[in-house]
Amino acid sequence: MKLKLTLSAAAIALATGTAVHAADSDDPIVIPIHNWSSQIVMSHVVGQIFESMGNNVEFVTTDSQAVYESVRLGDVALELEVWEGAFGASFRAALEKGGLHDAGDHDAVTREDWWYPMWTKDACPGLPDWEALNDCAAVFATPETGDKGRYLDGPVDWLKHGAERAEALGLNFTVINAGSAAALWAEIGAAEADKKPVLVFNWTPNFAEAVWPGEFVNFPKWEDGCDKDPAKGPNPDALYDCGNPATGYLKKAAWDGMGDKWPTAYKVLQAISFTNPQIAEMAKFVDVDEMEPEEAAEAWLEANEAVWKPWVEAAM
Amino acid sequence: MADVTADIEDTKNGLSSTRVAQILLVAAVLLAAARPVLPEFMIRVPEAWIPPFAQWLDYFFNVIVIEKLKIAVLTRWFAEGPLEFMLNTMANLLEGKRRWPFLGPVPWTAVAAVAAVVGYYLGGWRMAALAGGTFIWTALIGQWKIAMQTMSVLSVAAPLAFFTGLLLGITAWKWELVNRIIKPVLSVLQTLPFFTYLLPAVIFFKVGPTAGAVATIVYAIPPMILMTTLGLKKVSPEVVEAGKMAGCTRWQMLTRVYLPAARTEILVGVNQVIMLCLAMVVLTAFIGMPGLGAKLLAMMGSFKLGRSFEIGVTIVLLAVMLDRLSKAWVVKLPEHHEKGTPWWKEHVVLLTAIGAFVVFLALAQFVQVFDHIGRKQDFSRGKEIDTAIKGFLAIDTVQAFTGWWRWFLNVWILIPFRNGLLWIPTPAFILGIVAFSCWLGGKRPAIYAALFFSLVALSGWWDRSVITLYAVISAVILSMFIGLPLGILASRNERWSRRILLACDTAQTFPSFIYLIPAIMLFGVNDVAVIFSIVIFTTVPLTRYTIEGLRTVPPEMTEAADMSGATKRQKLLTVQLPLALPTMAVGFNQAIMFAFFMVIIAAFIGTQDLGQELQRTLAGTDLGKNFVLGICVSLMALSFDLTILSWAERRKRALGLA
Numbered sequence: 002m003k004l005k006l007t008l009s010a011a012a013i014a015l016a017t018g019t020a021v022h023a024a025d026s027d028d029p030i031v032i033p034i035h036n037w038s039s040q041i042v043m044s045h046v047v048g049q050i051f052e053s054m055g056n057n058v059e060f061v062t063t064d065s066q067a068v069y070e071s072v073r074l075g076d077v078a079l080e081l082e083v084w085e086g087a088f089g090a091s092f093r094a095a096l097e098k099g100g101l102h103d104a105g106d107h108d109a110v111t112r113e114d115w116w117y118p119m120w121t122k123d124a125c126p127g128l129p130d131w132e133a134l135n136d137c138a139a140v141f142a143t144p145e146t147g148d149k150g151r152y153l154d155g156p157v158d159w160l161k162h163g164a165e166r167a168e169a170l171g172l173n174f175t176v177i178n179a180g181s182a183a184a185l186w187a188e189i190g191a192a193e194a195d196k197k198p199v200l201v202f203n204w205t206p207n208f209a210e211a212v213w214p215g216e217f218v219n220f221p222k223w224e225d226g227c228d229k230d231p232a233k234g235p236n237p238d239a240l241y242d243c244g245n246p247a248t249g250y251l252k253k254a255a256w257d258g259m260g261d262k263w264p265t266a267y268k269v270l271q272a273i274s275f276t277n278p279q280i281a282e283m284a285k286f287v288d289v290d291e292m293e294p295e296e297a298a299e300a301w302l303e304a305n306e307a308v309w310k311p312w313v314e315a316a317m
Numbered sequence: 318m319a320d321v322t323a324d325i326e327d328t329k330n331g332l333s334s335t336r337v338a339q340i341l342l343v344a345a346v347l348l349a350a351a352r353p354v355l356p357e358f359m360i361r362v363p364e365a366w367i368p369p370f371a372q373w374l375d376y377f378f379n380v381i382v383i384e385k386l387k388i389a390v391l392t393r394w395f396a397e398g399p400l401e402f403m404l405n406t407m408a409n410l411l412e413g414k415r416r417w418p419f420l421g422p423v424p425w426t427a428v429a430a431v432a433a434v435v436g437y438y439l440g441g442w443r444m445a446a447l448a449g450g451t452f453i454w455t456a457l458i459g460q461w462k463i464a465m466q467t468m469s470v471l472s473v474a475a476p477l478a479f480f481t482g483l484l485l486g487i488t489a490w491k492w493e494l495v496n497r498i499i500k501p502v503l504s505v506l507q508t509l510p511f512f513t514y515l516l517p518a519v520i521f522f523k524v525g526p527t528a529g530a531v532a533t534i535v536y537a538i539p540p541m542i543l544m545t546t547l548g549l550k551k552v553s554p555e556v557v558e559a560g561k562m563a564g565c566t567r568w569q570m571l572t573r574v575y576l577p578a579a580r581t582e583i584l585v586g587v588n589q590v591i592m593l594c595l596a597m598v599v600l601t602a603f604i605g606m607p608g609l610g611a612k613l614l615a616m617m618g619s620f621k622l623g624r625s626f627e628i629g630v631t632i633v634l635l636a637v638m639l640d641r642l643s644k645a646w647v648v649k650l651p652e653h654h655e656k657g658t659p660w661w662k663e664h665v666v667l668l669t670a671i672g673a674f675v676v677f678l679a680l681a682q683f684v685q686v687f688d689h690i691g692r693k694q695d696f697s698r699g700k701e702i703d704t705a706i707k708g709f710l711a712i713d714t715v716q717a718f719t720g721w722w723r724w725f726l727n728v729w730i731l732i733p734f735r736n737g738l739l740w741i742p743t744p745a746f747i748l749g750i751v752a753f754s755c756w757l758g759g760k761r762p763a764i765y766a767a768l769f770f771s772l773v774a775l776s777g778w779w780d781r782s783v784i785t786l787y788a789v790i791s792a793v794i795l796s797m798f799i800g801l802p803l804g805i806l807a808s809r810n811e812r813w814s815r816r817i818l819l820a821c822d823t824a825q826t827f828p829s830f831i832y833l834i835p836a837i838m839l840f841g842v843n844d845v846a847v848i849f850s851i852v853i854f855t856t857v858p859l860t861r862y863t864i865e866g867l868r869t870v871p872p873e874m875t876e877a878a879d880m881s882g883a884t885k886r887q888k889l890l891t892v893q894l895p896l897a898l899p900t901m902a903v904g905f906n907q908a909i910m911f912a913f914f915m916v917i918i919a920a921f922i923g924t925q926d927l928g929q930e931l932q933r934t935l936a937g938t939d940l941g942k943n944f945v946l947g948i949c950v951s952l953m954a955l956s957f958d959l960t961i962l963s964w965a966e967r968r969k970r971a972l973g974l975a
Contacts, residue, residue: 031525033524034611036611036614036615036617036618037615037618037619038615038618038619041615057415060607061524061525061526061605061607062602062605062606062607062611062614063524063525063603063604063605064515064603064604064935066935067515067516067519067524067603067604067935068524070519070520070524071519071523071524071605074523076523076524076525077524143723143841143843144720144723144724144727144728145727145728145732145843153842156923156932157929157932157933158932158933158935177842177843177923178923178929179842179922179923180842180919180920180921180922180923180924180929180932181833181921181922181923182618183617183618183620183833183834183921184833184837184842184921184922184923186618186619186620186834187620187833187834187835187837187838187842188837188838188841188842190620190707190838191710191837191838191839191841193707194707194710194711194716195711195716208619209620212620287619288619291699291700
């Protein structure tokens with residue numbers, strides 16, 4: 002498989018006859034991988050594209066927040082999934098310190114909001130409208146929350162402002178912060194057995210959609226400034242009285258030195274842009290079909306040559 | 318009982334520590350009772366009084382350490398030069414990374430065969446089966462490559478920790494000044510939460526296996542230093558005399574006399590190094606350590622319980638194997654051959670190992686499964702285990718049981734206890750802790766406790782510290798209800814003792830992360846799940862040391878009790894337990910240390926304590942804040958550590974056991 006890729010890349014180079022660029026360095030391009038499947042597979046997809054162009058690639062596992070410090074220092078060359086909601090803050094902090102830059106957006110949009118698995122609807126038929134939440138607060142109650150409903154928000158460092166929203170919209174809910182994504186899945190997984198209604202933080206694209214079908218709660222539509230100007234949104238006196246933007250960005254970030262060190266690979270990186278269905282497909286190979294990430298990347302590349310070949314051709 | 322000895326010691330210098338403790342306690346209670354009329358600054362330290370420790374530390378790191386002293390340049394040179402070279406070499410040999418010497422990966426059968434030969438040499442057929450079997454399991458379950466990634470880093474980190482530890486240990490033994498400096502640093506290192514190691518490791522040693530190796534070394538080194546110093550101090554004067562009479566130079570004295578004489582302690586240190594290295598396998602995955610830990614985190618992120626569980630089993634097997642092998646090495650005395658033994662006979666083990674290695678290396682060239690187990694050839698049962706775990710959790714009685722406990726513990730115990738602790742004014746809280754420390758450990762630890770907790774109050778993270786402490790105390794008390802009875806029951810019978818001790822080993826080496834998910838699935842994201850996951854960890858030392866304490870009660874004592882016609886119960890309560898208490902105190906102390914360790918990890922479930930803030934600092938910009946939080950945990954842990962150890966020491970002396 003790898004051999005084939007190398008050959009086809011060589012063929013492209015020959016055919017187009019434009020191999021007069023400054024050559025990429027032989028040093029390995031270090032790509033960080035995190036702990037969720039789509040990012041791991043996407044990193045391997047991009048890694049294998051680079052390898053097909055003759056580059057050396059290495060992968061390193063890192064924390065998804067701490068990685069921006071490493072991109073900044075050049076320890077890793079790039080980051081393929083910068084989520085607006087989850088990592089925007091860390092990305093911007095590193096951007097201010099200098100050393101990394103924005104390498105363009107994916108086509109994919111991201112959405113992060115209050116979410117429930119489908120079975121919850123049986124207990125609270127008014128959903129997905131947010132106004133139904135108060136009527137069913139008791140359905141979501143737990144021993145610790147008394148008669149209030151319970152909403153399990155993402156980890157505090159994701160800065161989701163769940164508590165502020167509950168307050169601003171007068172929801173009879175207690176907001177609890179989970180400590181990790183794994184904690185969210187465990188909560189849904191535990192509720193699955195006897196179809197207990199749960200309301201948790203979730204996002205798309207994400208493997209969970211394939212495992213537990215579900216929906217986002219429809220909050221008042223996001224207006225720009227909803228987090229800064231109380232006048233925006235239905236509650237004139239409060240911030241965060243809107244849902245999150247339904248189309249958040251998914252960016253790529255690159256180390257400032259990457260363009261000089263690996264000019265061709267850098268051009269490919271700029272051209273790379275995946276869509277939501279493509280990302281979901283990558284995740285599915287691992288999460289549902291139980292492939293190893295490397296295999297999943299190979300399978301994806303084989304099935305989607307039309308998608309990625311043009312990026313390489315344009316850069317060579 | 319404690320007060321009897323305390324009084325004997327302390328009456329000569331004024332008030333006894335028990336009396337001081339009583340006075341302090343009364344003061345604490347009065348202060349707490351007066352809360353409604355206390356001025357605001359007596360309830361919590363006002364924001365304005367809090368020194369900007371975090372900014373100072375940030376300045377210290379960014380300006381002095383990094384810009385002025387250029388320490389980072391030096392450490393980065395080390396990381397990217399020698400360290401990376403060693404890591405790459407091992408990575409090439411074990412998992413086939415494309416680096417010099419371009420030889421690897423070694424076939425799994427060859428590794429397993431060599432391990433089995435080494436096992437046989439150290440401990441006979443049983444060890445051979447354990448060592449070989451562990452590697453066979455790893456390969457068959459389809460984790461060979463990731464396990465070797467882990468091993469390649471550990472095979473660099475463990476020897477480095479060993480040599481550095483040995484060297485520091487020798488220096489500390491030679492120069493008392495070094496010893497005095499090193500001791501407190503080691504105490505802090507041993508109690509510092511792992512989150513605090515990670516950030517400096519990344520900044521100074523580059524994210525990836527290098528940072529992983531360094532964090533592992535720092536974590537694993539303290540016992541090596543302590544054991545080396547201890548061993549060298551214990552070398553008997555006769556041995557030293559003999560060496561001097563033989564006319565040894567100073568270097569010869571060290572390498573031929575002292576170090577061999579301290580062999581047992583040093584090897585115990587080696588054992589500790591190995592165990593601590595394995596304990597870091599998962600945690601270092603946050604900073605780029607490849608292998609089992611990284612895979613485990615990825616599996617947990619996509620809710621694959623079965624595969625996570627299998628990885629956990631591999632880690633436990635590796636840990637148990639290395640533990641047993643290194644312990645066998647401690648017991649095994651160096652062999653001496655008669656003069657005239659043929660060369661091959663002297664080195665028969667080495668030759669067998671080489672022979673086995675070559676045979677399997679050759680076989681692997683022709684038979685693919687001897688070289689590596691391909692995907693779809695392995696025996697992983699991830700999906701089936703998933704179904705089994707989910708099926709178990711879905712059983713109605715399990716749900717009803719956990720549901721009741723969740724309600725009972727949360728509503729009636731944990732939440733009121735926590736709110737109670739938070740209600741107490743800071744000065745009263747500190748006085749209370751100091752009174753406890755004084756009563757149990759005496760005046761010295763009490764002074765430290767006062768100092769340490771005042772610093773915590775001044776750090777500006779008081780409420781979060783109290784919440785951390787609340788989880789620790791609740792978990793330790795709960796695990797006493799489990800660990801002590803279990804230990805007492807198990808100690809009655811040799812067979813059961815061994816079984817329970819094996820269970821303890823397993824629970825301790827099983828990566829703590831794996832507990833988090835079942836804890837949440839059983840109890841939901843709340844304090845019960847947090848405390849449950851801590852309790853699994855803290856019960857281990859309580860059980861272990863109860864068994865050890867009870868089993869090492871001198872038989873004369875129990876016989877004396879039997880002869881005087883004591884019932885079983887009387888014997889246990891008045892003879893065995895009091896004598897076992899100092900040993901049990903060590904277990905109690907370890908339980909508290911484990912609780913402080915685990916409560917930080919429990920941030921991944923969802924807490925509101927120091928761990929949650931520490932997790933937040935991982936984004937990589939707040940080195941100063943990260944340190945302040947870490948030190949808060951460390952100071953609280955140290956206060957308990959000093960108090961309990963001082964108490965155990967005094968009890969031992971009073972009982973004539975020391």
